Amino acid sequence: MSRPNPAVLMGILVATLVLLGGAAVLKGGFYIGKHEGDTLHMMQIVFRMAEGQVPHRDFMTPIGGLAFAPIALFVKSGMGIGMATLWSQVLMAALFLPAVWWVAMSRLSPYLAAFFGIVVMVLMLALVHGEAQRSVSISMHYNRWAWGAAFIAILAALVPPVHPRSALVDGIIIGLMASVMVLIKVTYFAAFALPVVLALILTKQTRALIVALLTGAVAAVAITLWLGPDFWLAYLGDLLTVARSEVRPQPGEPLSAVVGAPAYLGGSLVAIMGVILLRQARADVGGLVLLTLLPGFFYVTYQNFGNDPQWTLLLAVLLLALRPQGEVTNAMGWNMRGALNICAAMALALGAPSFFNLAYSPFRHFNVDVSTYAPLLPRGGIHEDLQGAALRVERVDGRVALDAPGMALAAYANAEHREDPPQFMGETFATCNVELGLPTVFDAISRDLEEAGLAGGKRIFAADLFSSYWLFGDFEPLVGGAPWYYGGLPGYASADYLLIPICPVVQDVQAQVLKAIEAEGTDGLAEIRRTDLYILYSKG
Structure with a gap:
């Protein structure tokens, strides 16, 4: 196998970083086309971290702090949240670049090394989570970053180095990538840790395995010394809460x-065929490890919103890297190198729509007409550089039940087809969910509370998916609250008010929250304000 030119490969990676990162930051602001709620969730976490709060310990989230720390770093330095988000992607890509360069250069042919490096850089710098829907979004950026770390660790473990060889460097990279997965989204670590260890053992990279374990241990000790052992206990507690949650046990398909669904069966069959072909090509270790990777590929895809199987690109790289160099045929006389080429091409074809969507999302963002956008935080000052499509921010739409009591089709109602409406303290709420204009709803309620003299640094616990009002007005975040509700009553004890939106984001969540509050007890709750938008209770 010919060796990639180190300088050329580095140049390709740097050029990709500059091209995609530059297209993003040169816009001068961040303009999203969807997922406003997810973006508000991110903003809550970032602003808390910029103020010195620690995820899991000071507020609840199942996402690791490293997913938001780079953004918080730039916000703390005085940058607006929009530009901070874009620069954080550039920072993460720059930090990943040396590892990508080393692993690709030491294991892959020139063209394959360049392709692998570009794929990882695209994952780090894209401005959409994947799939084929073109609207720009920062939602679930941490999934992309975690995939990048997984790609590097898996390739380094499964494909032994050819030139140069350095167990020390390989082990440090694998250990750091494993640590990154833990600190971004632990699902990735749980899915791929054992296959990576198995790959290192079977490929006889024992020294690299030892170094990787030591690197991970050093990282864990360093974080424990910095944040304390209670950090890990709190992180575990958040993960367990989400695992037991009825709100969002999985964000998509089962x-x-x-x-095996029609949209995914092709990829599953290609992956299984890849395992068979590697075994027939006498790449027994590659076939066995790939087989152990498949459950992780499926599980991470299942856990990620959109269920985008981005592992198909890595599958193609692994199949091409593990091809036999000489003439190898199977029992049917197939040339196994050619067969693996075909299998890899099928994997690439399956992953192409998502990849190209990721790859040119920064350029779509660069070309947006900013006159059609509006700030997510209307009074955000420097943070007005994060904007959403005005149609989605300023137009407020809701979904109501036309067969509810008092509606035109009430006679046709069938209770079997609808969840029970929320009830609280003897009152039953009409069926309604906000569909568009979530920032406007938050802003309107916040302004109304301020005009009523009910703000002034108070804390609001909302019976809804989000309690984001402190982003929009003169309020404080909940102590130990959850930027995204997963269950229980996180932060309720610190709240001054309970706010019940008349039309919440997710009414099923509202019903669950109100049941939990009634189970805890409603003594001390007193209604102090009622409008067409909300009911407000003081906690006494």
Whole structure:
């Protein structure tokens, strides 16, 4: 196998970083086309961290702090949240670049090394989470970053180095990538840790395995010394809460569908065929490890919103890297190098729509007409550089039940087809969910509370998916609150008010929250304000 030119490969990676990162930051602001709620969730976490709060310990989230720390770093330095988000992607890509360069240069042919490096850089710098829907969004950026770390660790473990060889460097990279997965989204670590260890053992990279374990241990000790052992206990507690949650046990299709539904069956079959072909090509270790990777690929895809199987690109790289160099045929006389080429091409074809969507999202963002956008935080000052499509920010739409009591089709109502409406303290609420204009709803309620003299640094616990009002007005965040509700009553004890939106984001969540509050007890709750938008209770 010919060796990639180190300088050329580095040049390709740097050029990709400059091209995609530059297209993003040169816009001068961040303009999203969807997922406003997810963006507000991110903003809550970032602003808390910029003020010195620690995820899991000071507020609840199942996402690791490293997913938001780079953004918080730039916000703390005085940058607006929009530009901070874009620069954080550039920073993460720059930090990943040396590892990508080393792993690709030491294991892959020139063209394959360049392709792998570009794929990882695209994952780090894209401005959409994947799939084929073109609207720009920062939602779930941490999934992309975690995929990048997984790609590097898996390739380094499964494909032994050819030139140069350095167990020390390989082990440090693998250990750091494993640590990154833990600190961004632990699902990735849980899915891929054992296959990576198995790959290192079977490929006889024992020294690299030892170094990787030591690197991970050093990282864990360093974080424990910095944040204290209670950090890990709190992180575990958040993960367990989400695992037991009825709100969002999985954000998309069930696991069986992610493996066998029409949209995914092709990828599953290609992956299984890849395992068979590697075994027939006498790449027994590659086939065995790939087989152990498949459950992780499926599980991570199942856990990620959109269920985008981005592992197909890595599958193609692994199949091409593990091809036999000489003439190898199977029992049917197939040339196994050619067969693996075809299998890899099929994997690339399946991953192409998502990849190209990721790859040119920064350029779509660069070309947006900013006159059609509006700030997510209308009074955000420097943070007005994060904007959403005005149609989605300023137009407020809701979904109501036309067969609810008092509506035109009430006679046709069938309770079997609808969840029970929320009830609280003897009152039943009409069916309604906000569909568009979430920032406007938050802003309107916040302004109304301020005009009523009910703000002034108070804390609001909302019976809804989000309690984001402190981003929009003179309020404080909940102590130990959850930027995204997963269950329980996180932060309720610190709240001054309970706010019940008349039309919440997710009414099923509202019903669950109100049941939990009634189970805890409503003594001390007193209604102090009622409008067409909300009911407000003081906690006494």
